[in-house]
Amino acid sequence: MIWRNIASNFLTLAIVLLIAAAAAVAWAKREFSGPGPSAIAQCVQISPGASLNAVSNQLAAQGAISNAYIFRAGADYMDKARDLKFGSFLMPPQASMEQIVETVTAGGPSTCGTEVVVRVGVRENTVLLRDTNPETGAYEEMARWTPGSGDRPAPLVQAQDRADVRLSLVMAEGVTSWQVVEALRAADFLTGEVAEIPAEGSLAPDTYLLEKGGDRNAILAQMASRQAAILAQEWEARPFGMPYETPEEALIMASIVEKETGQADERPQVASVFVNRLRQGMRLQTDPTVIYGVTNGQAVLDRGLRRSELDTPTPFNTYRIDGLPPTPIANPGRAAIRAALNPDETDYLYFVADGTGGHAFSRTLEEHNAAVARWREIERQQGLPADSPVQTAD
Template sequence: MWRNIASNFLTLAIVLLIAAAAAVAWARQEFTGPGPSQVAQCVQVAPGASLNAVSQQLADQGAISNAYIFRAGADYMGKAGQLKFGSYLMQPGASMEDIIGTVTAGGPSTCGTEVIVLVGVRETNILLRDMNSETGAYEEMARYNPASAERPEVIAEAEDRDDLRLRVVMAEGVTSWQVVEALKAAEFLSGEVSELPAEGSLAPDTYAVNKGDDRAAILAEMARRQEAILAAEWEARPFGLPYDNPQEALIMASIVEKETGVASERPQVASVFVNRLERGMRLETDPTVIYGVTGGQGILDRGLRRSELNTVTPYNTYRVDGLPPTPIANPGRAAIHAALNPDTTDYIFFVADGTGGHAFSRTLEEHNAAVARWREIERQRGEPADSPVQGDG
């Protein structure tokens, strides 16, 4: 009898071991294999959320097949206590292992509802958009210009949410005044700005911010990034450029930034102005004159007047020699690089060519022909033909 009992016990133990091994293999497959979701999903980890809450949330939204296996896998990987607040886009079929790796690695949020302060050259807009989890693309929900419209209720409601993603996107070529005004208009930020940052000192970039962040601290981070960019580009510059210090290179970069919207042209435009400086010619560039008129506060939504071109100011490069006293905008990294790495050319003139770019010339004769072509394009478009010509010396 005892022999039969022992035999039965051994058989049961073997069955249990086989079942346990099968269960472990199944759990491992569930954990590492493709997940159940057939569409992209936005996984949101709230501040202070527990692993239990997140695992149940993921199971409820169909991103994982089993909350217990998810928790056990996180424990096994040693990441149970490493959840990072944020919103993360998971691709279709993402495994539990993939999801744990993402939500514990942290980094910028990649999905969910976001409010973006778009600081543009012509205007600032505050934009509300949300991720469409089925397409993986952001869709705009609302937009407004705080200088001319009241904040829509839908944006005000969104800004009260704790899981909201907030960003400030600063375009290349905006002025420091425009940046400060944009930050003032962002009602989810706090703090006063007591002093306008020096022109050119802020780095155009995307800045992730949090509700209640201090505006002055954001400006300080913008300045830190620009200082680092300028220092690196100055250190790597070639010899022989007509700049006595990094500030002069920054001034040139701001002129290059304002003179062309075509990225590939920046080194050519820089070469024109470097050639002019080296030959003792005046820069004769409209954007510096415009800055002298506006002081960087907004845009001049009209052509320059002849009287403005004739008035002697530190920024009228038609009437004064050399560079203006300060930058005329905040240039991006590419413009700074172009100012410190201009193309090697004989160009000393350039004018619009009707395609959005410019025609570059080595002689006044070539330039006059290019100007005539541009005037004809203006005539065909019905535009006034007596406006100043950029780069016309």
């Protein structure tokens, strides 16, 4: 009788424990998958090599999750406990633990946090300090500095010394190698002296993550390696009959296309004009190459070309030389390289600005001269200085 009572009590206790365990599991699932505790957007920052335990405790401390143990258990159940990716990720208000696990294990570009961005632009280089507004989730500029314009703003200097700041370089399409080197030199958190400017066109426009104390020459080598890979891929996929003997010639053409238009959808058309001219033995007659011969890629020419500059023979004056110039005139992106190797099939031989940011394309000199006249009238109406017409044949 006694043993029967003990067994009955034990069975009852076991049932109670099972019910409690089931309730606890159900509660944990709801906690893991349900809305999180944060009423505002949260920037979740994952350090290189961070453990799941450290990340879960960090998230609990900043109020992004309600329970560090449930977060770890859920990540383990999803088989993602070892998949943490370095970066800073913006989580929306009330993001669930499940959402957070999915995001921090998927990786991708960082979307929040404090960052110092070295921007290599066509017209100027700038260094920006940006941070995330937790209410809007948008980046806001906190400080800006143009190299050579005076001392760096104090917030920018202070941010560079923080352990959690993200450092990056954004290289625009169409900048010169000299501009890239100048930007790297202005990034005083980097090390290493650059003894020689890399070959023009050899650096890939892209976003590059930087590290405090990183070597400038190693960064340039990474840029060059990326560009070489892009050029090799696009050259291998080129169609038959392109008027280039080497990948380097295609790179020269791509740099001209890059400098001639800021509209992505125009690149294949612009490339078609130059390819048509090469095939017909016509001179390219493109202003950006003449400008490069004047500046050597080490300045922005804030004026139109002078007649004397158009008349002066140089290796880059395509009004005076046949064929391509000897080197690229900038660093083209993949899209421009692809356009140079895959131009549209047109019979265009000329183009000129049309006042909309794009260009008017023409088949004959008569059509082109009419388009030039329309552009001159637009310049006059807008009070712009008259510039030399682009793509006007001799």
